Amino acid sequence: MSTRFQLSEWFDERLETRAIRRALFGRKIPKSSPTVEWIYTLGSVLLFFFILQAVTGMMLAMNYVASPDHAYDAVTYISTKAPLGWFIRGLHFWGASAMVVVVGAHMLTTYLSGSYKYPREATWVTGVFLFLIVMLFGFTGYLLPWNQKAYWATVVGTNIAGETPFIGQYILRFFRGGNEVGPQTLTRFYAMHVLILPAMLLTLIAVHLFMVVRQGISAPPVHHPEYDELDLETQHKLADEEYHRRKEAGESFYPYYLAKDVIAVVIAFSVVAFLAWKFSPEIGEIADPASTNFNPRPDWYFLFLFQALKYFPGSLESLAAVVLPSLALLILLALPFFDRRMRQHPLDRPVATAFGVSALVGVLALTVIGAKSPLLNPYVPEPPTVVMGARLFHQLNCAYCHSINGYGGTIGPDLVLDPLKHDKAWILAHLQSPGKVVERPGLRTAMTGLLPKESEDLYDYIEELQGGGPYSPAAPRLFYRNCGKCHTVAGHGGDKGPDLSGIGLTRSVSFIHRYIEDPKAIFSKSKMPAFKGKLSHMQVEDIARFLAHQRTPVASK
Amino acid sequence: MVSAGIAAPILTYLIRPLFGGPPRKAWVRIGKLEELPLNVPQRLAAARRVVEGWETVDSQVTAWVARLPDKIYVFDPHCTHLGCAYRWNQQSKEFVCPCHSGVFSLTGKVLSGPPPRPLDTYAYEVRDGFLYVDPVPIRHPAGGSS
Structure with a gap:
């Protein structure tokens, strides 16, 4: 007797698992065409993506800190230093997009095939x-890297919730944990993303799957024009009888459909793994609430939704932002309760099919127009070394001695208003050990302990402050053409x-x-x-x- | 009873942030008045330390300040549509929001796009030649200017 057999016997004796296994794997699936059989795999692919998101999410959480001080650094660390962190984050990122695509396709096929009708109304609602x-997972997860994209998407997203008539401001403050998007928002979103939403999702998946297994997967729709003349009860009875006939004629879930599910999952994972491998999600720039040169895009x-909001002016804003999406959601929830007749085939339901298709086309068209809409701000990325330098400037309290635009200490020169009087080597030495190159009491022993890379970053920041930061490649030519004669x-x-x-x-x-503008x-x-x-x-x-x-000392004439 | 015993503290914990009272006046010195050019709005910023939840953070107060011959406007730097940071376009002499293409005039009036009301303003004071602002947005009715 094999060990596997012994083990299953042992469990059967105690838990009677045979019946459960029969219900899960032995259940028959109604006979359908090969195309429809592939559509049946969407649910399993979705379940797989949920597991993938959960596992990669747990890995990411090991290196993540939900605080504005550290979140961006943590995500940068995951993406650049942690072993294969870039790939795990890529899987999580692309897995999220894939989940939205598959959940949309799953819903659409259910809608078009009328599978939400009797007896599967509750399955549809869940x-x-x-x-x-x-979608809420997508929204809450978006903020966590704490970069510009994350920050502004959350500002706009929570403001949309704030447009809800009467209670909008309360919802806004509930999500943000205050009036502004800040540390409290980040921890709230993190708790929702990793604790509250997964708990809700797990519960609902369990209920959804229980109903799917218990009632059986719906059969592909067939034409039934004669149903129109019958009362609802007779329609249900006939539909039940037909379903059981087709189910009996079908194959069992194991091994036939399970094999197809496995193939679909392998394909889905391959696509996501390829995307994660080839197109790592960007880290972007750290969130800056004061920035005006960023182009927020969801x-x-x-x-x-982003594009649709442009078409609704002023007072109609809450209509587009909250009322219409909520109405669409309510219609979806109530659908099986007002569309009760058993006509399931898309061609037997021309109005519902036309509505579904036009909604899909509308959403796709708005998405494409939104993606192509011109960016108003020219994208000027802040060099990462300058960003790091700015943070070091504050961490090292350089402002005790140096001011920026008149704000700060007066012991050293102002880093914006006063010109740099030293070359790079001097400045780097000063950054390493201020007291070594500047004769001042108190500075003699000061050591910053900066790493060489950090000194370079800080130097870049000072250059940036001086306006010696980025000039365009055309600048030298511009100079020689206009000023080079003299x-x-x-x-x-x-x-x-x-x-x-x-x-x-x-x-x-x-x-x-x-x-240059006006010498006189x-x-x-x-x-x-x-x-x-x-x-x-x-x-x-x-x-x-x-x-x-230009800082090459010139002998005066 | 047990459910109520659990639900009451949880709800209080969750919902408390909804009912924060109006923020106290906190004047922040944001710039020198005479350095502001006429009719060209400037984005000014000043550092401020605030307590957020459990931590004290260095945050920035920013405002767009338009100095006109007869009046000063201090605008909250967020679009009144959905809160994106707008900017000044010197060529068209308008404030433009990059999110949903809202456009405002120099005085904050909505010129086009979806914003429902003029730009929000901050209360300000001028003391010893310096401009002080209280960074709490003041809303203005639709149709008018700020």
């Missing part, structure tokens, strides 16, 4: 709630005006900018022509930034 929970499955930089150019190779050592970018306003005897009107504001800024970078 299915609609499951769909809602999947994830693709909310794009239709000025020299790095050995090239004319000698009518001063050599500017070291201008960055003595002048800040804002000074250079103002000087600063130095009345200047012979240089004003460039205001000749060059655009952006071009002047570009040249000013380029010049602020």
